[in-house]
Amino acid sequence: MTDFIEIKILCDEYFAEILQAELSNAGFDSFIDEEKGFSAYAAKDNYDSEAAKEIIERYSQMTSIEYKIGDVERKNWNEEWEKNYDPITVEDKCIVRASFHKPDKDYAYDIEINPKMSFGTGHHETTYLMLKHEMEIDFQDKSVLDAGCGTGILAIMAHKRGAEYVEAYDIDPWCEENSKENFGLNHCEDIIIRTGTVESLSFNKKFDIVLANINRNVLLAEMDSYINLMKAEATLMLSGFYTEDVPLIQEKAESLGLSFVKSSEKNNWVSAIFEKRQQ
Structure with missing residues (x-):
């Protein structure tokens, strides 16, 4: 069963940040930065296809954008975030890490997160x-x-x-x-x-x-x-x-x-x- 929509976008780094902000208002709440763009994910129930296409077409008039839309199964998410998930620190007081990272006692707050298909790792x-x-x-x-x-x-x-x-x-x-x-x-x-x-x-x-x-x-x-x-x-x-x-x-x-x-x-x-x- 496919539960999520994935859009793979190739674009300039500057416009990648703007597009992620815009797509968050079209139902997308998870993003993976890649070498020449990013992938965006939206639950099918939250996905606004018309809004997403309008956003991409609008910014295509300002910069070169290539994109591909498809379905993605939840079970594939673990492989994706494990390949891209590095620990992050917040204000030198908090570290957010996955289970496969070692704890770090140098931080006042050590938060262990396995995100699966949910939004919120500290990277955004x-x-x-x-x-x-x-x-x-x-x-x-x-x-x-x-x-x-x-x-x-x-x-x-x-x-x-x-x-x-x-x-x-x-x-x-x-x-x-x-x-x-x-x-x-x-x-x-x-x-x-x-x-x-x-x-x-x-x-x-x-x-x-x-x-x-x-x-x-x-x-x-x-x-x-x-x-x-x-x-x-x-x-x-x-x-x-x-x-x-x-x-x-x-x-x-x-x-x-x-x-x-x-x-x-x-x-x-x-x-x-x-x-x-x-x-």
């Missing part, structure tokens, strides 16, 4: 930025929700940072399976993980911190739902959007009663922190 700028911000705010004894958790990496960091209660969800059942495996690898088995969306799931508590690394369109559509799950003066950390999207994200957040705290940028990707104003 948005995951890196979210991990960076997680190391900058207080999680001690806090309740945390990881919205659209992918591999569960952000939930794992929250747990390692001292969160008292961590819950995570993703729309893809495969992410639930993969996250459970990663929680076990990192001794975080008490993290709650479910399959669904913020609208379809019911929550029996409010949270001190909500983490959402998804994409611009989903964040704009679901932000009010995140806020309804936040305690007074809670923190909302967002990523998955590009520099030019910041005004839209900030305007939406402030219209819903949030205050901007700070943001970080890496290769034009952004992570931003907001706080819920006291009513």
Whole structure:
């Protein structure tokens, strides 16, 4: 059974970064950089074929692009990421590695991730930025929700940072399976993980911190739902959007009663922190 769409793109390095940002809004959430371009992956249920083709055709007018679209089976993913997966470090404090890499005691936070077909290894700028911000705010004894958790990496960091209660969800059942495996690898088995969306799931508590690394369109559509799950003066950390999207994200957040705290940028990707104003 083929569950994912793969687009292999040959293009200039500069446009590769831009195309990845654009394709993230067409359902693609996993990317592998290659010598002369990259491969992008989208779950079939999330794939917007018209949007993807429009993006490629638009940028083909600006630069030379060759591409091939096909199906890919989940089971082939392990071979791909093992060939391309090197440990990454975040701010010299955190290392993200696979099971076949040796632990490194020089880092305060050692996160072991086997991503399978889920998004979130720290290699993508948005995951890196979210991990960076997680190391900058207080999680001690806090309740945390990881919205659209992918591999569960952000939930794992929250747990390692001292969160008292961590819950995570993703729309893809495969992410639930993969996250459970990663929680076990990192001794975080008490993290709650479910399959669904913020609208379809019911929550029996409010949270001190909500983490959402998804994409611009989903964040704009679901932000009010995140806020309804936040305690007074809670923190909302967002990523998955590009520099030019910041005004839209900030305007939406402030219209819903949030205050901007700070943001970080890496290769034009952004992570931003907001706080819920006291009513």
